[in-house]
Ligand code: AMP
Ligand code: MN
């Protein structure tokens with residue numbers, strides 16, 4: 027028996043992925059994934075379709091979500107794994123988190139317009155199949171279409187990334203709120219792609235202490251956002267703070283993601299996998 031393959035971070039068209047929930051699951055099955063978490067941004071409406079597709083494909087679906095959080099001026103992403111997606115507290119919290127996105131999208135579009143790029147609100151909306159979930163990724167796709175950069179990464183580097191001219195600060199849920207929603211729904215909170223945040227080592231320590239105290243369970247040690255060195259670094263921090271280790275591709279779609287779904291190196295030795303809790 028081979029070791030089961032877990033991919034615990036992925037996106038569908040219910041947020042900013044390019045494939046439908048069923049297509050994400052089918053692709054995961056084709057790529058040898060045994061257990062997949064669909065973790066759309068602030069949204070769980072893709073899970074019923076994903077669950078049915080997983081049953082048909084003979085793989086396990088872990089119901090998940092990726093919650094946007096504001097923490098001391100930084101935007102963090104907290105993945106919730108093995109959630110009860112019908113839990114009223116979680117559903118209401120996610121609805122509240124989504125509700126600010128439309129006004130934010132209009133502000134991003136206004137910033138872009140002031141830089142001489144018109145029509146981006148409508149353009150981004152065209153790429154967003156869920157009107158409640160217009161993400162910067164949709165703006166990035168439209169700006170690539172209009173020739174403002176060759177790749178979506180290029181759009182973030184030039185316009186949409188933190189500190190760039192069309193970046194709009196936004197207040198998401200508080201860390202404690204997001205953890206409470208996930209825990210109340212029976213889920214395991216995981217700090218997504220910890221190496222992506224611009225935190226110094228003091229702030230990293232403070233975040234992990236606070237996360238643990240508020241009921242946090244795991245760090246995403248293996249993700250396409252990390253180099254092997256970063257995975258080793260976050261594996262050590264997870265162990266030091268008594269946190270489990272997760273692994274996920276953060277797959278968004280063909281040609282847009284650096285790693286394909288299920289294409290993940292093993293967890294560094296010494297980590298305790300979060301899937302021991304499932
Ligand atoms: P939002 O939730 O609207 O702030 O959008 C965040 C999403 O934008 C992330 O989940 C990624 O899909 C995408 N994104 C963020 N930063 C980058 C980047 N540097 N390059 C490409 N995509 C990015
Ligand atoms: Mn995304």
Ligand code: MN
Pocket residue numbers: 092103218219
């Ligand atoms: Mn993320």
Ligand code: MN
Pocket residue numbers: 035036037092276
């Ligand atoms: Mn993600």
